[in-house]
Amino acid sequence: MEKNSELDQATLRLTVSACALLYIVVLAGLDPGAAKRYAPIIIYIVTFICASVFLRMAIKRWPGHFFWRRLFAMVHDYTGIAFAMVLGGEGALPIYAALLWVTLGNGMRFGSRYLALATVIALSTLVLIFWLNPFWHTQPYMFLMLIVTTIVVPAYAHILLKRTRIASEEAIAANQEKSRFLAQASHDLRQPIHSIGLFTACLRDARLGLEELRLVDNIDRSLHTVSQLFRSILDIYTLDHGKWVPQADTVHLGALLQDVVKQNTEAARWAGVELRLRACPYWVNVNPGMLTTMVQNLLSNALKYAPGQPVLIGVRRQGKGLAVVIYDKGRGIASEHLPEVFKEFYRVRHVRDKDVEGLGLGLSIVKRISQLLNVDIHIRSIVGQGTKVAISGLEQAAPRTSAPRVSGARDRLNGLRVCLVEDDANVLMATSALLEKWGCDVQGHSDGEGLSSDCDIVIADFDLGTKVSGAECIAAIRAQRGWEVPALVITGHDIERIRQSLQNMNVSVLAKPVRPPELRAVLLEQLKAMDRQGEAPTKSSSEPD
Template identity: 85%
Template sequence: MEKNSELNQATVRLIVSACALLYIIILASIETDDAAAYTPIIIYIVTFIIASVFLRLLIQRKPGHFFWRRLFTMLHDYAGIAFAMVLGGEGALPIYAALLWVTLGNGVRFGSRYLALATVIALSVLVLIFWLNPFWRTQPYLFLMLIVTTVVVPAYAHTLLKRTRIASEEAITANQEKSRFLAQASHDLRQPIHSIGLFTACLRDAKLGVEELRLVDNIDRSLHTVSQLFRSILDIYTLDHGKLVPQSDTVHLGELLQDVVKQNTEAARWAGVELRLRASPYWVNVNPGLLTTMVQNLLSNALKYAPGQPVLIGVRRQGTGLAVVIYDKGRGIAAEHLPEVFKEFYRVRHVRDKDVEGLGLGLSIVKRISQLLEVDVHIHSRVGHGTKVAISGLEQATPKILTPKLKTVHSRLNGLRVCLVEDDANVLMATSVLLEKWGCKVQTHSDDQGLASDCDIIIADFDLGTKVSGAECIAVIREQRGWEVPALVITGHEIARIRESLQSLNIAVLAKPVRPPELRAVLLELVKADGPRVQLDVSKIPAS
């Protein structure tokens, strides 16, 4: 939430005027002979405070940039200072600090324009004080010092503000350049990782010997590690830039956890871990993508640090909410490490664990996503006994009433006609070969030129160059066919933004690099969901 600088200034005004009132009261009590001279000052400051209270209420009720209101508050401040210094004489000299503070405060809060205006008003106030109070006329050099200070200090502040503004603009520009670089690098790095994963899956299905299959398995395992590290870096980047805006949905918690377990079946096999999932009938209101990322990171940690041991995933009731709990029987975490494990790049080191992959970002990502989702993460661990991690505070929801979906002749992928649109030659080849090994009949296109298909399903890369997007290609085919052909977009860009842009078009979205089991699962879901053909109003389809 953006800070209300004017409201903060109003609060500071009340604090400073209260301190000024206290100072004058103390001064009056010390100089008992001249105490009566301070009575008008005390009355004025009390009136000033009352007016300041009403002014603060007005700013609170009607925030915003109003020049005349800001000018009035400046005149209000300087009038109070002038009154105190005219009547207070020598004893009110420390109140000059308030004059300087008000001048600098307006500049720092509202910029150089207001700093210049405040400086002009401050100088006018000093001239007025010099003219009305005999004491100041007997101290011309002291008064000259105040004048010089009132000019020099704001002028220096203006220089600093200008330098700060330039540095801030340069930092923003550099940050934007870094964002553009990371966005492009993200897409370019995802492509080869994505294609290698698909080629590896093709090799796994080929008629290879035991030794060759072992080598393929090692390649796949290394690729999985690279993908995990890559996703962790991108997650941290996205969180740092505040681009994740969680949108809740009603989700079947048991199915979400089952999907995570399926995605980690191979990783669990490599680690020698038996994944045990307790069935859960509960529904929750949560952003499914972010909760999946949290569970995925916690499960990855369990696989890394508890190899060869079973891992249990379950759901427990906690008051009116629910908690996802992951138990492992690994080495555990010592008590002195527990307060630190959510910090970025922090890793608990043990003897002979140098081969454990990772950057120490997983738990940091979990913690930061938990703050976005407004849930809690707790870790309980004992050395030698294992670790329990709980994501608690999940809001239980009323189950969705699901409409039974009509089954079609496509109970499997065998014979499924797929239109594949991809501009990267390696990815196009790898995806095509893999789909054909699954029994699909694939029609390939690298762009929208000559795009025509009698397919049952469309798979398209989102970014197909500068002229057309995958979503536009899907729209072209749907318009040709006259019905809403099931479609999947695979993207190397920020998946949350792509999902939001395609939300109304009924298009599934996957982020590169895509694991082959994940791709197969989504295709099977799209095929199952292919009920009666929905006729399209072609006038509402975006033109390519």
């Protein structure tokens, strides 16, 4: 929400006028003989405060930039100051500080234009005070000092404002340039990481010896670490720039957790961890991408710091809500470290910690996402016994459809006709090779313009150059086929932005780099949906042998 500077100015006006009233009352009390002289000032300041209250109410009721209202507020302020200084004489001299405050306050809050206008009105006010009060006729040098101060201080403030504005504009430009660079670098870095992961999966399925398989396993493990670090850095950047806006959806919590477990099967095998997931029949109202990121980061921590030990993931009822709980039997966290673990780059140091990959960003990301989702994150840990982490406050929802169940859907991808559209040659080659290893019939295209296909499913990169996008390719094939062909978009851009742009197209979206198990799981889900709807023409039914 944009800050209402005019409302702040009105609040401060009431505060300063109350202090001025208190000062005049004290003066009247210290000099009872001059009480009659101060009485009109007290009455005026009380009236001034009442008028200021109504002015503040108007500003709150009708916020916005209204020049004449701001001009009225300035005249209102300077009139009160002039009245007090004319009637108060020498004793009211400290009220000059309020005149200087009004001048600087208008400039600092509303800009150089209002600073210049306030300075002109302030100088006119001082001339009026000098003309109406004989005391100032006997103090010409003091009055000159006030005039000079009223000119010099705002002039210096104007210089500072100008420098600040220029620095702010340069910072905004630099930040925009950094955002553009990071967006492009993110896309360009995701491509090779994505293709290497797919090539590695192809090698794993090839007929290799034990030594070669061990090397492939090490490559895959290192790539998994790079992918996690890369995603953590991008998540922090996205959170820092407020680009992650939660949009809730009705999600089957058990299916979401099962997907996370599937995506971490290989990482768990490397760590010697047995992942145990308790079945969950509940539905929740939450942003699925953000909740997945939270669970993924917590599970990643458990795999790092509890190697060789089982990790349990479950869901518990908590009042009217639900909590996702992750238990591990790792080394635990000492109580003095618990308040610090959610800070960026903070890591609890132990012997051989240099062997544990990571930047210390995972829990920081979890904490910040929990604030966006309005859920709580709690950690309980005992050194030597393990750690329990709970994401609580999830809002339970009514099922949108019947809960996922294992049906007679095909559990293999043999014969699935895939239209693959990808403009990066290496990614196209790697994805095609992997899909063919899984038994798919792949129709590869490096350009989506004028595309035609009789496929069962479309897999498209979102960004295909300047002529056509992945979404347009999917729409063209659906229009050509006359039915809503299942589709999957894989993107190297901001996944939340892409999801929002495709929310009316009923397509799945994955972010590069995609892990092969993640890709396979999405394709199998698409197959199950096609079988349930009876919309998937198989090769045997649509083509003669």
